[in-house]
Amino acid sequence: MAVPPPSRNVGILPTWRRVAPVGTLASTPNFPTKILNVGGHVLVLANGATPFQTVTWYSRDLRRQARMAAYSKVAPTKPTISSFSNGTALALNPQHTGAGDMVYSPGQRAKKIAAEAGETARAEEHTDTVPTTIVSHSDLFQGLAAGKDGTVYATGGNSDQVLALRITANRVRVVHRYPLQWQAFPSSQYPYAYQGKHGKKPYHFYPDSVAVSPNGRYLYVTGMLANSLARIDIRSGTTQYVNVGPYPFAVILADGGRRLAVSDWAGRGVAILKRRNLEVLGTVPTGPDIGPHTVAAGVHPTAMTAVSLGPDIWVADANNDALVEVDTHALKVVRVIADDPYPNAPPGSYPDALAVAGGDLFVANAGNDDVAVFDAATGRPAGLIPTGWYPSDLSVSHQNLYVVAAKGFGTGPNPHWQYIGNMMHGLLQKVSLKDLARRLPEWTRTTLENDGFSRSQRRALAKKNARTSAFLRRHIRYVVFVLRENKTFDEDMGDYRAAGKWADPRFDLYGPRELPNLYRLAAHNALFANFMADGEVTAQGHQWTDGASDSDVVQRLWPEYYSRRGLQWNAGPGGTGALSAKERDRHDPFEYSRKNLGAFANPWISYPERLYLFNDLLGHGVSFEDFGENLTRTRDGVIRDALLAHVDQSYPGWDRMIRDDNRVAVVKSWIEAHPGKAFPHFIFIWLPDDHTAGASPCYYSPDYYVADNDHATATLLHELSGMREWRHMVVFLGEDDAQSGADHINAHRTLGLAMGPWVKPGNVDVQPLSQVNVVRTIEAIFGLPPMSQWDDNAEVISGIWRQTPHRDPIPVLPMRVPVQFNRGRCSDRQLQRREAGATGHVLTRLWLKSHLAPHGADNVSIDAAQRYSPTSILKVSGPEQMRQEWMASKGVRRYDAFQRFLRAYAAAHGDSVAVYEANDGDLH
Incomplete structure (x- = not known):
């Protein structure tokens, strides 16, 4: 049952902002992205990185009534437990589509692990079930629309279809499936090559948004991976296609239904078409000119809404916080409104949903956790309405505003190893607009204070930052940032007694045996014990550590990639993995290519x-x-020479067979070759070995990977501490995210350290910090402007600095973990890769040729399909990585003991395990 929230409904986010949504609230499945009001119902589409994607029917008072859940394979009709030969078990309950859980154990114990998976799933089920229709061989993305007869149409993303749904007596039926096909687009049009999984055909149309014609005869559907708009005859199924530009996001009716508007996510504006014959009339630019050689980021035209009784529409440029009014008849921009929370704010509001009602323009600001209200006639801001974390869509109906927030109230602890990527359930919010003018001033003050945007907060922060920045500019001239992979604070530092209540040894996976240097570094420098990762997974984490924000594209598309729903890694998350040189006979295939990406994914969007x-x-x-x-x-996928000049092109990329000690050897050689003035003021070093390879056969064991990463880190610091520049240096060490372990305080909590002569020794710092504070501190040292609203309003790290430097060199403690390999069968190629990796190389024809016996006795053919490259990575997902590491590191008995502890932990708090998994019912 949905209830009006008391004042205590406040969430604290990893960025240390607060959310305090008003109105009536109900929870939704993970990551809702679309809301629709139809026939007395409020529909919510959720498409997180989960086994099921759902459409849930709510009453207007937010009581859940029915649900459709899409499943990519043959869906279970009753609670099902599947065990696999690798020791994985998956429990699914179609009545609790948010309660499915995966557990891991050795294969010979499949019966026991299947029982544990069932127990976990039952513990997580909410007693208030909802009638659910499971649809096999389906997927959902982010499009919903309704016909005149009440039929609901949902876009299917990876399944390349639109589902037609009807509800009768709280039961959902699929009445039709409309298939769609990929359409080729010009090679001169971004992204210049297909961006889905290249090895899987047919290619995906990837239906995204859907609209229904005024007479109810046609569906109009955008195809994100086909740069196309499809028109489907609802009766016959006949489909026509037309190219509308790169990454079409939304489609709406405009000019009284006479025209169609399509926002191009990777373009510079909106395409306008005649609805009757699909003639493209032109593209109205909402941002600056772009072309193949554009360096600047795109403006990301996304959400749109039509102005009634006229040809105008509103467009949200999500990446640069602009609201653009477009005349679809004259094909021109009428005006632009800056969606800024304060004067001259950098980007970060991220408007991604729009509605016009009662003379007001409502804008969901995903970045600022609010709905901004503007006078639609004058464009003047009227105020802000607080929402949950990351509002992703809104609608207005019967004088009520309905909002869905993709991340709800955020996370707390995850003692049952809940996966941070999908443990946060979304939030459905209903706000009455009858008394809006009276309530807006209070809500606006609350929203600004929750974000730290009030004038008094910004003045106080600026004053404090100025003092700290002045100190740092006097004493710090060099910054080294070391980024590692995927660890919570408790996972690595749970045994660190000096942290007191901030460390819990029951969640410690690695300790002094594997991490002797990390523990010593913590004891002699500043350890951040209340330090959060701002994102959930790697796709976001590297953007936060590098740019103090992540774009709307990353937020919306990483769940698709992480749940294996048809997208390339770079088709949204934004890594640049396809960097190996084209020449096979080079010792160093990691040399950055100056050419276009070709068939690999293009991350510009x-x-x-x-x-x-x-x-x-x-x-x-x-x-x-x-x-x-x-x-x-x-x-067009080219790294500019100006940037390329600052990259060590011999540094190994993502290869689990190359150890971090080899990576640090490359760094040391480079440093020795660049003394004095040639030594740069900022160095970024990625050491990924603590990610490990889980229990995958033939790879190094998790313990050894972590120990090697620890030793490599200390070796690097030892080298730096012996340099002349060390006197004016600070080294920051952190993880990109916290997705692989458990933590007793927050699933987003990770570890961070500051090290150097000006850092107080033995300091367990518990001030609230996140990755953004490190970015802000680096900017303060070098006098750089902020890149987003997050670093613009972040505190420069203070309280850890000493007045006089100490110059003790940093020692390197020896590894305590011997070389270990995971059990299992190794192919010849894996052994060859491992041998090459042991000396810092990858397996190439030239390396193989130079290491073969005479006369080719051991010659092995390696064709292009088999050749290992940074894009054929071994990537174990967060929850599976954590389970595999625990089993491999601690053994079966410790795993069983930890399972018993989790059950006792829940019982001691008077709860079931469900309390620690975001439930699928109403908020309490």
Whole structure:
């Protein structure tokens, strides 16, 4: 049952902002992205990184009534437990589509692990079930529309179909499936090559948004991966296609239904078409000119809404916080409104949903966790309405505003190893508009204070930051940032007694045995014990650490990739993995290619408006060197020479067979070759070995990977601490995210350290910090402007600095973990890769030729399909990675003991395990 929230309904986010949504609230499944009012119902589509994607029917008072759940394979009709030969078990309950859980154990214990999976799923079920229709071989993306007869149409993303749904007596039926096909687009049009999984055909149309014609005869559907709009005859199923530009996002009716408007997510505006014959009349630019060689990020035209009784529409440019009014008849921009929470704010509001009602324009600001209200006639801001975390859509009906927030109230602890990527359930919010004018001033003050945007807060922060910045500018001239992979604070530091209540050894996976150097570094420097990762997974984490934000593209598309729903890694998350040289006979296939990406994914669409630290450093003349981190590319996939000049092109990329000690050896050689003035002021070093390879056969064991990462980190610091520049240096160490472990305080909590002569020793710092504070501190040291509203309003790290430097060199403690490999069968090629990786190489024809016996006795053919590259990575998902690491590191008995602890932990608090998994019912 939905209830009006008391004042205590406040969430604290990883960025340390607060959310305090008003009105009546109900929870939704993970990551809702679409809301629709039809026939007395409120429909919510949720498409998170979950086994099921759902459409849930709510009453107007937010009581759940029915649900359709899409499942990519043959869906279970009753609670099902499946066990697999690798020891994985998956429990699914179609009545509790948010309660499915996966557990891991050795294969010979499949019966027991299946029982545990069933127990976990039952514990997580909410007692208030909802009638659910499971649809096999289906998927959902982010489009909903309704016909005149009440039929609901839902877009299917990876399944390349539109589902027609009807509800009768709280039961949902699929009355038709409309298939759609990929359409080729010009090679001169972004993204210049298909961006789905290349090895899987047929290619995907990837239906995104849907609209219904005024007479109810046709559906209009955008195809994100086909750059196309489809018109479907609802009766016959006959389908026509037309190219509308790169990454079409939304489609709406305009000019009284005579025209169609399509927003091009990767374009510069909206395409306008005649609805009757699909003639493209032109594109109205809402942003600056772009072309193949464009360096700047895109403006990301996304949500649209039509103005009644006229040809105008409103368009949200999500990446640069602009609201653009477009005349679809004259094909021109009428005006632009800045969606800024305060004067001269950098990007970060991220408007991504619009509605016009009662003379007001309502704008869902995903970045600021609010709905901004503007006078639609004058464009003047009227106020702000607080929402949950990341509002992703809104609608107005019967004098009520309905909003869905993709991340709800955020996360708390995850003692049952809940996966951070999908443990946050969304939020449905209903706000009465009858008394809006009276309530807006109070709500506006609350929203600004929750974000830290009030005048008094910003003045106080500026004053404090100025003092700290002045100190840092006097004493710090060099910054080294070391980024590692995927660990919670408790996972690595749970055994660190000096942290007191901030560490819990029951969740410790690695300790002093594997991490002797990390524990010593913590004892002699500043350890951030209340430090949060701002994103959930790697796709977001590298954007937050590099750019103090992640774009709307990354937020909306990473769940599709992480749940294996047809997208390439770079077709949204924004990494640049396809960087290996084209020449096979080079010892170093990680040399950055100066050519276009070709068939690989093009990440340009994913960049936030002000790009990343590297671009900022370059633009302000600060010298830097990059070892392993992503660099921005032009729109056609080329890394500019100006950036390329600051990259060590011999540094190994993502290869689990190359150890971090080899990576650090590359860094040391480079440092020795660049003494004195040639030494840069900023260095970024990526050391990914603590990600591990889980229990995958033939790879190093998790314990050894973590120990090698620890030793490599200390070796690097030892080298730095012996340099002349060390006297004016600070080293920051952190993880990209916290997705692989459990934590007793927050699933987003990770570890961070500051090290150097000016850092107080033995400091367990518990001030609220996140990755953004590190970025802000780096900017303060070099005098760089903020890149987003997050770093613009973040505190420069203070309280950890000493007045006089100490110059003790950092020692390297020896590894305590011997070389270990995971059990299992190794192919010849894996053994060859491992042998090459042991000396810092990858397996190439030239390396193989130089290591074969005479006369080719051991010759092995390696064709292009088999050749290992940074894009054929071994990527174990967060929850599975954590389980595999636990089993491999601690053994079966420790795993069983930890399972018993979890059950006792829940019982001691008077709860079931369900309390620690975001439930699928109403909020309490």
